[in-house]
Amino acid sequence: MSELDPTFAAEIVKYGATHFNACYNCGNCTAVCNLSEQHADFPRMFIRYGLIGQRNKIVDSQEIWLCYACGDCSETCPRQAYPGEYMAALRRYTIAHAEKTGLTKLLFTNNPLFIVITLIIALVLGFLLLTIEPEEVISRWLFTYIPYEVIHNLGIAVFILTGITTGLGIFALIKKLSGQRSSNPDKPTTSFSWSKTLMAIQKVGMEIAAMKRYQECDKEDDSLWKHRPWLIKPWFVHWSIMWGFIGLVVATVLDFIFKDPATVMWLPSRILGTVTGILLMYGTTLAMIYRIRKITKSYADSKLADWAFLIFLWVAGFTGFWLEIAVMSGEHELINQIVFFIHTVISMELIIFFAYSKFAHAVYRPLALYFYFKNREPVSAT
Ligand code: SF4
Ligand code: SF4
Structure with missing residues (x-):
């Protein structure tokens, strides 16, 4: 049985790992990475796996999700192998590998196709929206050319298809993450234990709440961020985007359930929406500025998928x-209707592309952390 695939190294280059074969295995990157703990020998070990074609060691791993792409390792690599970008490419590859329709692979590796598919889906979703308002002038005009049922059913089919593949992708990855051994060879898979399960849930909860592990990054003396205010540090930018998005989803659901009277802005759901909306705008704006200015190596090599996610x-x-x-102002001008249309289509695209985009890490990282913490031997164990 051979686990080695000689074509693998060339394959992951397409996902953005363009310099990793310059690595000469010195280990600086692992030494500098504050998240590479006791038994998680990354990113160095994963570069080794990539070079010799050990695909399964990578796609089955929990450790590639422990990395936050801070780029400390890329800053210190003497060979310019960009190990941080390599880890990001491995996560893209793994998301694509778990999603079996092949659409994710196309989206991550073919930029022109990415743009075309995004536009086509936006068009389908836009048409679907018009079927919800069939008496609108534009809807009536459109339905004289394409029957209402065709548009409506096409939109529903897109949602069902993407829903099924999303579910299958997540299920496949959960199976891998839960059923595998850690890449540490001398750590056996442990049997179920309530205390370890609760401890793992607690740790993941704390990580989601405060990003304690991400805060461990950028502490090297020569790090650009070490003496900068926490408000502009990458961990807080990431935290703002994540909590901004979660808050907006909750606010939207609450608005929908309670059918908020349109002009009341002091309802809790509205306040939540406003505060978390500001967080989202703050985080995404800073992240885009850092990428435009290529402020560190981790921001210098952005892929279209990274940009698309932030822009959306x-x-x-x-x-x-x-x-x-x-x-609030009670305006119902055409411009507002167009903005509403764009807002709804973009929001639906974010949901639809969930399994096919960088967005998938929002599920895969907490899951990987959970299984990693759960199967890990306590540090103090004898
Ligand atoms: S990626 Fe760079 S720092 Fe890491 S082992 Fe290879 S050469 Fe050394
Ligand atoms: S990018 Fe940061 S977290 Fe990821 S391996 Fe490098 S140093 Fe560690």
Whole structure:
């Protein structure tokens, strides 16, 4: 049985790992990485796996999700092998590997196709929206050319198809993450234990709440961020985007359930939406500025998928605020309807592309952390 695939190294280059074969295995990157703990020998070991074609060691691993792409390792690599970017490429590859339709692979590796598919899906979703307002002038005009049922059923089919593949992708990855051994060879898979399970849930909860592990990054003396205020540090930018998005989803659901009267802005759901919307805008704006300015190596090599994710979130946040102001002022101009249309299509695309984009890490990272913490021997064990 051979686990080695000689074509693997060339394959992951397509996902953005363009310099990793310059690595000469010195180990600096692992030494500098504050997240590479006792038994998690990354990123060095994973570069080794990539070079010799050990695909399964990578796609079955929990450790590649422990990395936050801070780029400390890339800053210190003497060979410019960009190990941080390599880890990000491995996560893209793993997301694509778990999603079996092949769409994710196309989206991550073919930029022109990425743009075309995004536009086509936006068009389908836009048409689907029009079927919800069949009496609108534009809807009636459109339905004279394409029957209402065709548009409506196509939109529903897109949602069902993407829903099924999302579910299958997540299920496949959960199976891998839960059923595998850690890449540490001398650590056996442990049997079920309530105390370890609760401890792992608690640790993941704390990580989601405060990003304690991400805060461990950028502490090297020569790190650009070491003496900068926490408000602009990458961990807080990431935290703002994550909590901004979660808050907006909760606010939208609450608005929908309670059918908020349009002009009341002091309802808890509205306040939550406003505060978390500001967080989302703050985080995405800073992340885009860092990428435009290529402020560190981790921001210097952005892929279209990274940009698309940030731009979608930013536009969803911006149009959301626009609509809130429009609702407050009672305006119902055409421009507001167009903004509403864009906001809804972008939001639906974010949901639809969940399994096919960088967004998938929002599920895969907490899961990997959970299984990693759960199967890990306590540090103090004899
Ligand atoms: S990626 Fe760079 S720092 Fe890490 S082992 Fe290879 S050469 Fe050394
Ligand atoms: S990018 Fe940061 S977290 Fe990831 S391996 Fe490098 S130093 Fe560690």
